Each structure stands twice: as C-alpha cells, then as structure tokens.
Amino acid sequence: MNIDQYRREILLFSLVGLAIVAIVAFFGQAYTLRMLAEAACYAILALGLTLQWGYAGLFNAGGMGFVAIGGFITMVVAFPVNDAFWGSEGAKALGFFLIEVAVIVLAVVGLTQIHRIGIRGKLKAVCVMVGLAAAFLFFNNELAPVAKLIETESGFIGGLGLPVLLGWILGGLAAAFVAYWIGKACLGLRADYLAIATLGIAEIIKAILKNADWLTRGTLTVSPLPWPVPTPNDIGFVAARSAYLALTAIMVAVIFVLLQRAYRAPWGRMMRAIRDNEVSAAAMGKDINLRRLQIFVLGSGLIGFGGAALISFARIFDPSGFTPLKHTFLVWVMVLVGGAGNNLGAIFGAVAVYIIWLMGEPVALLLFESVRELGSLWFDWEAPADLMTRALQARVFFVGLTITLALRFVPRGLIPERLNKIS
Amino acid sequence: MNELIFFVNKVLISGTIIGCIYALGAIGVTLVFGILRFANFSHADMMTVGAYIAFIFASLMPGAGALIGLPTGFVVLPLAIICLAAFAIVVDRLFYRPLRERKVRPVMLLVASLGVTLMLHGLVRLFAGTSPRSFFQDEKKDVFRFDVPFELASRDIVISEPQVLLIITSIVCIFALHWFLTHTKLGKAMRAMSDNADLALVSGINTEKIVRATWIIAGSLAAVAGTLLSLDVVLKPDLSFNLLLPIFAAAIVGGIGRPYGAIAGGLLVGFSETLAIFNWSILLRPSAEFLPEWIDIPARMAFVPTEYKIIVPFVILIAVLIWRPTGIFKGQVL
Amino acid sequence: MLIKASNIVAGYGGEPVLNGIDLSIDSGQIGVIVGPNGAGKSTALKSVFGLIQLTQGTVSLAGDDVTHVPPDQRVSLGISYVPQEMNIFPSLTVRENLEMGAFIRNDDFSSVIDNMYDLFPPLKQKATAVAGQLSGGQRQMVAIARALMIGPRLLLLDEPTVGLSPAFVYEIIERIKAIAARGVGVLIVEQNARRALEIADIGFVLAAGKNLYTDSGENLLNDPEVAKSFLGG
Ligand SMILES: Nc1ncnc2c1ncn2[C@@H]1O[C@H](COP(=O)(O)OP(=O)(O)OP(=O)(O)O)[C@@H](O)[C@H]1O
Ligand SMILES: [Mg+2]
Numbered sequence: 002m003n004i005d006q007y008r009r010e011i012l013l014f015s016l017v018g019l020a021i022v023a024i025v026a027f028f029g030q031a032y033t034l035r036m037l038a039e040a041a042c043y044a045i046l047a048l049g050l051t052l053q054w055g056y057a058g059l060f061n062a063g064g065m066g067f068v069a070i071g072g073f074i075t076m077v078v079a080f081p082v083n084d085a086f087w088g089s090e091g092a093k094a095l096g097f098f099l100i101e102v103a104v105i106v107l108a109v110v111g112l113t114q115i116h117r118i119g120i121r122g123k124l125k126a127v128c129v130m131v132g133l134a135a136a137f138l139f140f141n142n143e144l145a146p147v148a149k150l151i152e153t154e155s156g157f158i159g160g161l162g163l164p165v166l167l168g169w170i171l172g173g174l175a176a177a178f179v180a181y182w183i184g185k186a187c188l189g190l191r192a193d194y195l196a197i198a199t200l201g202i203a204e205i206i207k208a209i210l211k212n213a214d215w216l217t218r219g220t221l222t223v224s225p226l227p228w229p230v231p232t233p234n235d236i237g238f239v240a241a242r243s244a245y246l247a248l249t250a251i252m253v254a255v256i257f258v259l260l261q262r263a264y265r266a267p268w269g270r271m272m273r274a275i276r277d278n279e280v281s282a283a284a285m286g287k288d289i290n291l292r293r294l295q296i297f298v299l300g301s302g303l304i305g306f307g308g309a310a311l312i313s314f315a316r317i318f319d320p321s322g323f324t325p326l327k328h329t330f331l332v333w334v335m336v337l338v339g340g341a342g343n344n345l346g347a348i349f350g351a352v353a354v355y356i357i358w359l360m361g362e363p364v365a366l367l368l369f370e371s372v373r374e375l376g377s378l379w380f381d382w383e384a385p386a387d388l389m390t391r392a393l394q395a396r397v398f399f400v401g402l403t404i405t406l407a408l409r410f411v412p413r414g415l416i417p418e419r420l421n422k423i424s
Numbered sequence: 425m426n427e428l429i430f431f432v433n434k435v436l437i438s439g440t441i442i443g444c445i446y447a448l449g450a451i452g453v454t455l456v457f458g459i460l461r462f463a464n465f466s467h468a469d470m471m472t473v474g475a476y477i478a479f480i481f482a483s484l485m486p487g488a489g490a491l492i493g494l495p496t497g498f499v500v501l502p503l504a505i506i507c508l509a510a511f512a513i514v515v516d517r518l519f520y521r522p523l524r525e526r527k528v529r530p531v532m533l534l535v536a537s538l539g540v541t542l543m544l545h546g547l548v549r550l551f552a553g554t555s556p557r558s559f560f561q562d563e564k565k566d567v568f569r570f571d572v573p574f575e576l577a578s579r580d581i582v583i584s585e586p587q588v589l590l591i592i593t594s595i596v597c598i599f600a601l602h603w604f605l606t607h608t609k610l611g612k613a614m615r616a617m618s619d620n621a622d623l624a625l626v627s628g629i630n631t632e633k634i635v636r637a638t639w640i641i642a643g644s645l646a647a648v649a650g651t652l653l654s655l656d657v658v659l660k661p662d663l664s665f666n667l668l669l670p671i672f673a674a675a676i677v678g679g680i681g682r683p684y685g686a687i688a689g690g691l692l693v694g695f696s697e698t699l700a701i702f703n704w705s706i707l708l709r710p711s712a713e714f715l716p717e718w719i720d721i722p723a724r725m726a727f728v729p730t731e732y733k734i735i736v737p738f739v740i741l742i743a744v745l746i747w748r749p750t751g752i753f754k755g756q757v758l
Numbered sequence: 759m760l761i762k763a764s765n766i767v768a769g770y771g772g773e774p775v776l777n778g779i780d781l782s783i784d785s786g787q788i789g790v791i792v793g794p795n796g797a798g799k800s801t802a803l804k805s806v807f808g809l810i811q812l813t814q815g816t817v818s819l820a821g822d823d824v825t826h827v828p829p830d831q832r833v834s835l836g837i838s839y840v841p842q843e844m845n846i847f848p849s850l851t852v853r854e855n856l857e858m859g860a861f862i863r864n865d866d867f868s869s870v871i872d873n874m875y876d877l878f879p880p881l882k883q884k885a886t887a888v889a890g891q892l893s894g895g896q897r898q899m900v901a902i903a904r905a906l907m908i909g910p911r912l913l914l915l916d917e918p919t920v921g922l923s924p925a926f927v928y929e930i931i932e933r934i935k936a937i938a939a940r941g942v943g944v945l946i947v948e949q950n951a952r953r954a955l956e957i958a959d960i961g962f963v964l965a966a967g968k969n970l971y972t973d974s975g976e977n978l979l980n981d982p983e984v985a986k987s988f989l990g991g
Pocket of ligand 1: 775796
C-alpha cells in the first residue's frame with residue numbers, strides 16, 4: 002500500500018481528533034459524547050450506504066425510510082407494554098381485524114392461482130386486479146374504525162417491553178425485508194429507477210408512520226424510548242452517553258471488520274467487477290441481479306439497524322422528525338466526502354461530516370446574526386423576523402453544495418477506495 | 425344530480441388540473457432523461473424556483489395584470505420562463521457539464537442533481553422563508569360558475585380563472601412543443617439524440633447545443649408548471665419531493681424520452697390520484713333509498729385516505745417497472 | 759491517398775486491440791477489411807473515424823494529418839461512418855433520419871434526399887414510415903443513405919450486409935459499387951468476405967490486431983492460404 006495514502010489518512014483522522022478535543026473544551030463532555038454517539042450511529046448508516054453505492058453502484062435515495070422502519074420497530078419492540086390497550090375492546094377489534102386481513106390475503110393469493118381452474122390471460126389479470134382493489138378498499142374501511150377505537154380508548158397500542166437490542170436487530174430485519182421487495186422490482190433496471198423507487202417508499206413510510214396514530218401516536222410522539230444501557234436518569238449524562246457510545250462504537254468496529262473481509266473475499270471482488278462493468282451481464286446471466294439484491298438488502302438492513310440505534314439515542318420517536326435531509330442526504334454527503342467504496346472513508350466521513358453539520362448550527366446563527374447587525378447598521382436593512390430559522394434552513398444549501406463540489410473536485414472522496422488490485 | 429356535479433368538480437376538474445401539472449413536469453424530466461441519461465431530481469425544485477421568480481416579478485409590477493384583465497402572476501409568466509431557462513443553463517454549466525466532460529457514468533449526474541435540488545431548497549428557504557404566499561394578495565381570484573340546467577342540480581360546476589389558464593396554457597405548450605420537435609431541425613435532432621446518442625455524435629450533431637436546448641425547454645416548462653400551480657393553490661417552498669414522485673411516475677409510465685407519453689402519463693397519474701382519494705360514498709348515497717335497510721353506506725369510502733395520496737403514483741410506478749419498464753409508449757431500452 | 763492510417767495501435771483501455779495496422783485507399787476505391795471474429799475490424803474502422811484514442815500511429819485524410827481531430831469534426835471534413843449496430847434513429851421517420859445525416863449542412867439538401875431515393879428506391883415509399891419498423895435490409899439502406907447525406911469523400915461501413923437475405927446482400931453490394939463509382943472512397947468491414955472481395959480494389963486481412971495480408975481483392979481471392987483460413991476453403 003502506498004505511504005502517501007497512509008499519511009493522508011493519519012492526517013485526516015488527527016484533524017478529526019483535534020476537532021473533538023476543541024469541542025470538549027468549548028461545549029463540554031456531555032455534549033461531545035452526544036455528538037460522538039450520534040456520529041457512531043451515522044457511521045453505521047454510512048457503512049450501509051457505502052456498501053450499496055460504493056461496492057455495487059446501487060442508488061438508494063430512501064435512507065430516511067429505512068431509518069424510520071428501524072426506529073419504529075425498536076419503538077414497538079422495546080417500549081413498555083400499554084396495559085390500557087391490551088385489556089381494551091380495541092385489542093379485540095384489532096385481533097379480529099388481523100384475522101380478517103389474513104383471510105383476505107389468503108383469498109388474494111388464491112385468486113392469483115385461478116389459472117389452475119382455467120381462467121387465464123387477460124381475464125385472470127382483470128380478476129386479480131378487481132380482487133386486489135376490493136381487498137384494498139375493504140382493508141381501508143375496516144381499519145379506520147379499529148384505529149379510531151384504539152386511539153380513543155388507549156391512545157396507541159404501546160410496545161412489547163422486550164430488550165432494546167432485539168428491537169434494533171428486528172428493525173434491521175424489517176428494513177431488509179422492505180428492501181427485498183423494492184429490490185426485486187427495480188434492480189434489473191438502471192440505477193435511476195431504484196433511486197426513484199426508494200425515494201418514494203421513504204416518503205410513503207413516513208406518511209404512514211405520521212398518520213397511523215394508533216401505532217405511533219403520530220404527531221404526539223412516543224417517549225422516552227428505552228436504552229440498551231443505563232439511561233442518564235439512572236447514572237447521569239456523561240456515564241450513560243459514554244456507555245451508549247461504547248456500545249455503538251463496538252458495533253461499528255464489528256461491522257467494519259466484517260465488511261472489510263467481505264470486500265477482500267471473492268464475493269467483494271465480484272461485486273466490484275459488476276459495478277465497474279468488467280463482467281458483462283451476459284457472462285454472469287441472472288446472477289448479477291441476485292448479487293445486487295443481496296447487497297441492497299444487506300445495506301438497507303444495516304441502515305435500518307443504525308437508524309434504530311440513532312432513534313433510540315434520541316429517546317423520542319417522532320415521525321415528523323424523519324427528514325430526507327438528515328436521514329438520507331446527510332448520509333450521502335458522508336459517503337461521498339469520505340470516499341465511496343472505502344469503509345474507513347465511510348466512518349471518517351460520518352464523524353467528520355456530523356461534526357461539521359452540528360457545528361454548522363452555531364456558526365450559521367452567528368453568521369446571520371452579524372449579517373443582520375451589519376445590514377441594519379450600514380444599509381438600514383430590516384431583516385425578516387424569521388431570519389434565524391432561515392439560517393438553519395440554509396444548511397440544506399451547504400449539504401447540496403458539498404455534494405456537487407465533492408463530485409467535481411474529489412470524485413473519489415477524501416479517503417479513496419484503494420484500487421490496487423488484490424490478487 | 426348534485427352528487428354528479430360534485431364528482432365533476434372534485435375529479436374531472438381537479439384531475440385535469442393536477443394531470444396538466446404532472447404532464448408539464450414529466451415532459452421536462454423525460455426530455456432530460458432521454459438526452460442526458462439521468463433522472464433529474466432537481467426538476468420539482470426548479471418548478472418551485474420558477475414560481476418564486478414569477479412571484480418576484482409579480483410583486484415588482486403590481487397591477488400589471490389589471491391592465492389586461494388577467495392575474496398578474498400569469499402576465500409575468502414569460503419573464504419567469506426566460507429567467508428559469510437561463511437559470512437551468514447556468515446550473516448545467518456549473519454542475520453538470522464539468523461531470524459530462526469527464527465522461528462520468530450518467531448516474532453521477534443524478535447524484536449531482538440531488539445536490540442541486542438541496543441547494544435550491546436552501547436558497548428558496550433562505551430568501552423567501554418557509555411561510556406560504558399567495559399571488560392573490562391584492563387581486564381577486566376570478567371564479568367561474570356554470571349553472572347546470574337540470575332541476576335537481578342546485579350546485580354549480582366551479583372552475584377558477586387560474587385553472588382555466590392552466591389548462592389553456594398546457595395545451596398551448598404541448599402543441600408548441602410538438603411543432604418544435606417535428607418541424608424544426610433542432611427539435612428533430614433532440615429526438616434523434618434521445619433515440620441514439622452515439623449515432624447523433626457520429627452524424628456530426630452538436631450535442632452540447634442539443635443539451636442546451638433541452639435545458640431551455642425543461643426550464644421553461646418547469647416555470648410554467650410551477651407558476652400556474654402556485655396560482656391555483658398557494659406558493660410554498662416544500663413542494664419538491666411530493667411533486668417529484670408523481671412526475672417521475674408519469675415520465676416512466678409514458679416511456680423515457682417520449683414527450684407524448686409523458687403527457688398521457690401525467691394525466692393518468694393525476695386522474696388516478698383524484699379517483700383514489702375521491703369519496704365514492706357520495707356517489708352511492710342517492711341510491712340509499714332503494715337499498716334495503718341493513719346496508720348502510722359508510723360516510724367515507726375512498727381507495728386511499730388523502731394523507732396517503734403519495735401511495736398512488738408509487739403503486740403506478742412499481743407496477744409499470746414490473747410489467748413494462750419501457751412504459752406504455754415504448755420508451756428507450758434500458 | 760484519400761485516407762492513410764499508418765501503424766495504428768489502439769484499444770479500449772486494457773491491452774491494445776490493434777497492434778500496428780496500416781490501411782489506405784484512394785478516392786473511388788473500395789477497400790474491404792476481412793478477418794475472424796474479434797480480430798479488431800470494427801476497432802480499426804473506429805480508429806479511422808476517431809472514435810477511440812490512438813496510443814500510436816497517424817491518420818491522414820488527403821494528405822492532412824487528422825489524428826487528433828474529434829469525430830464530429832471529421833464529419834465536416836467529409837468522413838461518414840455507419841456503425842455495425844444501432845445505426846439508425848429508430849423512432850424518427852426515414853426522411854428525418856436522412857435529414858439528421860445532413861445536420862451539418864446549412865444549404866437546401868432536398869435534391870440530395872431525392873438522390874438517396876433514387877439510389878435506394880424502397881426508401882421513397884417508406885419516407886414517412888418510422889425507421890424502427892422497417893425490415894433489416896431497408897434499415898441498412900437508411901443507415902447508408904444517412905451517412906451519404908453530407909456527400910462524403912470517405913464512407914466507412916461496418917458489416918453493412920450482416921443478417922440480410924442474399925437478395926438484399928446483392929442489392930447493398932451493388933449500391934456500394936455505385937457509390938464508389940461516384941468517386942467516394944469506401945472502406946468496408948465484411949463478413950461475406952468472398953462476395954466483398956469480389957468488388958474490392960484492395961483487401962486487408964486482419965488477424966489478432968495485425969495486417970496479415972494486403973493485396974488486391976482478386977489476388978486475395980486467388981490466394982490459397984487466404985482462401986483456406988479466411989474464406990471457408
Ligand atoms: N467497447 C469495447 N470495450 C472493450 N473492449 C472491446 C470493445 N469493443 C470491442 N472490444 C474488444 O476488442 C476486440 C476486437 O473487437 P472488434 O469489435 O474490433 O472485433 P471485430 O473484428 O469487429 O469482430 P466482429 O466480427 O465480431 O465484429 C475484441 O476482443 C473485443 O472484445
Ligand atoms: Mg465488428
């Protein structure tokens with residue numbers, strides 16, 4: 002490996018270290034620990050994305066959706082049991098509704114098999130379509146009263162009170178499950194279609210979580226989410242956040258080692274060959290799509306898992322808090338700046354970009370405050386009242402600018418993928 | 425009878441309106457996709473920017489509309505079109521052309537368009553704030569009511585002036601585009617390049633010129649769609665992702681690189697949306713007297729609750745991707 | 759010499775595909791490139807047109823060095839190229855395809871289009887048909903006619919008869935002869951080697967990126983070595 006690249010990596014990581022020291026000095030330990038714990042969660046997201054984009058060239062524009070799934074499942078699994086719900090009429094109604102759904106699903110599955118009794122072709126397609134539409138209409142109209150009943154009786158269904166880590170793992174699995182179906186539909190087609198589909202599914206997941214009050218309390222939010230380690234209420238901020246950071250850092254390390262090994266293994270080499278079009282589709286046959294699907298599912302699972310950790314840390318499940326900016330595009334910046342296809346780059350990108358993102362807030366406020374002062378001093382300019390919220394919104398601009406600049410000037414990232422052939 | 429009028433107002437008119445918006449957006453997306461080979465994620469934000477540019481012009485020259493008897497926002501539309509077309513070219517110069525010159529894979533341009541969309545997002549919010557604005561602060565929005573000459577119909581068919589303008593303008597734009605694409609050298613070359621870019625190059629077609637023309641058309645249509653949409657409803661900065669998905673769905677349904685397909689796709693997605701969220705029990709209600717007692721028609725019977733509207737274009741998109749990825753009009757082989 | 763490519767070394771980034779080949783023809787001549795699959799025939803044609811970067815060698819057109827002229831400018835210099843595959847605009851009409859061939863012309867080229875209709879009569883009836891829906895032979899005619907629209911000095915054709923029925927092969931070959939008779943230099947890559955060499959003024963036999971034989975078409979046809987290895991006995 003080449004010495005220059007080593008030097009560069011050491012330099013970049015020392016810069017991050019220095020920044021952290023400076024932040025401890027200015028903002029204190031508790032704040033820094035919070036920042037690092039969140040950065041560690043983001044590192045998991047970035048590893049998942051770099052796996053998809055960097056290893057296989059798959060465009061996932063729906064990080065937010067997978068984060069939301071991870072967070073939601075964790076909330077359901079780990080949040081304390083809502084006794085008011087389990088004893089209520091709503092629980093019975095829901096049980097009944099679920100049985101109805103099962104019957105309908107069976108009926109629809111049966112309908113897709115009617116070619117066995119001689120109904121084929123167009124007629125079958127029409128039958129299936131009508132059946133699906135009827136099932137959907139029925140589903141909608143049956144769910145509404147049940148949901149209403151639960152909401153008035155007991156607020157929402159509550160959680161299951163199971164261990165948090167189980168929630169994270171199930172969150173990852175649920176994200177992987179959703180990714181499987183999207184991948185099946187879109188992976189044979191060009192990258193753009195996957196991007197569009199993932200963008201759409203993310204918005205849909207958010208819409209559902211935001212409006213299904215009986216599941217998520219919607220805009221009322223659910224808190225406090227439990228932690229897998231003792232919470233600040235038990236042992237204070239510094240100790241609790243240290244423990245959380247330690248846990249997530251270990252996970253990052255484990256994922257990193259596993260991905261590194263996969264990258265070097267024949268499997269990883271194959272993926273890169275596919276990404277760089279070295280193997281023609283004809284030579285590999287249908288296998289290419291299968292491998293892409295594997296990687297897409299795995300990466301989305303990681304994003305779901307990391308998302309679960311991120312949402313747990315915040316201790317509040319707020320569906321409106323999922324934004325494409327914070328949960329999709331920020332991760333993209335991390336991967337692009339860090340260096341797509343390089344796991345170390347993803348981790349570096351996650352920590353560095355997250356620090357800049359957080360520090361951007363006070364910096365933006367300071368900047369706009371002085372703009373306001375100078376403006377009124379020199380030009381009698383009366384700033385709009387919402388200047389400060391605008392200042393924060395303006396960070397979006399810089400996220401976008403960073404993406405375009407990175408593409409143009411450091412297309413391979415600050416810690417590029419090592420392209421020396423591993424024979 | 426009133427129920428039917430309700431249907432006309434809620435489905436036929438609304439569906440046409442939103443369908444026109446999607447169609448105008450989808451034409452831009454499909455042209456860019458066909459010629460530059462990437463899904464332009466910044467298109468919906470370009471529409472927003474276009475609307476804000478029109479808003480600025482409208483507030484600079486209040487009363488301009490009153491002179492002609494049309495809404496000011498509509499009168500300044502040509503200015504907004506020019507500005508946004510120029511803006512689209514500048515964006516191309518700054519962010520896409522450098523990548524093209526490096527001959528990167530087209531999907532890199534998609535990443536760049538994500539960057540651009542976020543930047544536009546930020547700029548709009550920075551300069552205009554997040555609160556919604558109306559073009560009709562100082563003007564009256566004309567509404568046309570058509571009395572239906574039937575005894576039982578007490579309601580009117582209602583359509584507003586911006587909606588009429590939107591439909592007329594869309595039709596004009598579409599015919600103008602059709603003429604351009606089939607009767608001018610540049611337009612034919614655009615179709616040629618979208619058909620077979622390598623052969624276009626080999627034939628000596630100046631591809632940068634075609635790219636410029638594409639941005640001008642996409643930008644102009646985005647300005648039209650954005651402005652007319654905000655004339656009809658309100659001007660707000662967070663249209664983008666909610667608009668992007670139906671527009672992409674429309675473009676893909678129509679077949680990539682097929683402007684006429686995009687129009688059909690836009691109307692299809694628009695009508696599907698309004699039909700899906702329409703409360704069908706309203707149409708069933710009159711039949712209640714003839715039905716036996718024990719059947720009661722639920723108060724709300726829609727395929728999709730309004731807050732889940734975005735599911736509709738998504739389902740259409742996925743269905744097309746699974747069954748006919750080239751779209752109904754046989755777009756490019758992908 | 760109308761076109762002279764000397765000692766061309768070129769490829770697609772990896773190992774070079776062409777290892778120093780020479781090609782040259784004069785105005786009004788037909789040059790035919792033959793050779794086994796993967797020999798680099800198409801690559802040779804692309805390097806004459808400038809579609810791939812040369813690592814070595816030069817290309818000159820009527821004595822002027824054009825090695826570093828990009829392909830779109832070579833069109834203005836009078837070189838036309840018909841690729842092996844995807845050589846028409848499928849959703850444009852036949853007439854529009856021809857118009858696109860004349861994109862760089864700013865004069866009135868309707869007489870040129872009429873010329874093309876004379877050269878390829880089937881195209882006249884199909885003028886307003888969408889090119890993608892034509893038969894294989896008619897598409898090939900569209901492709902060649904498109905390339906002729908600029909009135910080229912040099913026409914590069916990559917396997918113009920591949921996949922055509924014998925009648926169409928004959929038809930196309932006859933047309934190529936007619937085109938050369940008007941003074942255009944034609945360089946063809948051909949699978950129907952025997953048929954093509956019969957009309958060739960010069961034949962180039964390529965194998966593994968090198969010139970194996972270069973001679974008049976007639977001599978090559980009569981050469982037992984060539985006949986055995988490349989013309990199927
Ligand atoms: N675009 C490309 N990228 C990489 N390698 C290529 C490309 N096109 C051709 N090659 C390789 O270059 C070599 C020569 O290809 P070329 O197409 O010139 O052969 P050919 O003689 O025209 O064969 P054919 O009779 O099949 O058309 C082949 O080994 C091929 O795999
Ligand atoms: Mg070939």
